[in-house]
Amino acid sequence: MNPLLLLSVFMLFLAPLLRADEPNDQFVRIYNLIQEADALNENGRSDQANQKYLEAELELKTLRKSHPDWNESVVGFRLKYIADKLRPPAPEDPTAPPKRELKSPPDQSAALIELLQEQVRRLTAERELLGAKLKEALTAQPAAVDPRELAGALEKIKSLQKEVEVLKVNLKKAESKPDRPVDPALLEETRQSLADARRTLGEQTEKVARLTLEKEALQKRLQSLASGGEMQLEQLTGEIGALRARIETLEARKTPYSPEELALLRSPESGLVTSADSVSATAESLIAEAARAFSERRYEEAERKFARALRLDRGNLAVLANLAAAQIEQGRLAEAENNLKKALAGAPRDAFSLSLLGLLKIRQKKFDDALNALSQAAQIDPQNAGVFESLGVVLAEKGLRDPAESAFRRAILLAPDNSDAHYNLAVLYAAQQPPALELARWHYQKALEGGHAKDRKFDQMLER
Known part of the structure; x- marks a missing residue:
């Protein structure tokens, strides 16, 4: 797969970043103009300061006209602030007490906080979009992407990240200016408001940083997917298939299965058994003798005859799976697993081989692997009672009582005389809290x- 194609998925996630929030950008620029005018005014350069104030006033009015719903209180405050700065000073009354001017750092902080909150909302939306696109990336077929667009998107990310830093610097600069003497009550109220604003600003800044880190982590995950190539995608597809089979097993309200059917050594119409025309009469005879020996629990003899039949018909995967079944019953699990892997390599969706692999994993106490194999077998052959009975055993071992009950019931529905499924269901009912002893006795009798x-111990349990 061409890595360039996968980069387009990455561009899809960056697309929301390319749309700048115009009102926010305008206000940041206006705010910087006012800061420059204040500095000029304090240095006695009132003419240049007035030019800056007029320029800021014009842009504020343009902002109000183009975006009437955007932070009207902030825009109104700034227009009034500029009007006060441009108003000629009134003649001083020598007898009047000196006027005390109180700056409004809380209002400035409020404006900055609103901007940061807006960025928090934007970054939150970006994170959710990136998460959704990451899931789609596993199966999506992306289109080609222009590397120049990718470079522009990355540059925009840096620009957005700098906005918060600019706002923080401007706020710190505004707070560092010394206040003129004020009324003590008003000063205390202002200090309290400023403390609240700073606390809120810190919280919002921390949230922006956290969301930015999450976004970068998602972007790295996408790059990892792109570099993995087709092999990684194929592996992920296989894992998803196994997980879907497990989910179906855990969520289904179905009924269970029994190992007696496996003793019949018949592959359930999986396409494994070769045509009778292609198998010699000697091989057919050996297979029949081996099946009879297996049903009579003469597993060593069954293994020997299955092995001879396989030498006569090396491509018969059903015989190979039956050979593994005889080895499982003798406890030779490593040899059985090796033969089952060969059978599944030739027919990955053969329910008979998958069910045998599940039984083997139960013997090895590898219940997660057993659940994977048996879930796929049940998905392929939903009429096989033995598969569901074994599934119930695995689910019960994992402590999943409700799915285990569903599996045992499905096995009984498919094979009402399945004594193992009845027994296991009886044990399940007797062990639950509170125990359902009547149901347990009924299934035990069946x-x-x-x-x-x-089972003497189980009899004693039912006598309680």
């Missing part, structure tokens, strides 16, 4: 009628 051996 198990005994189906040929299941009596």
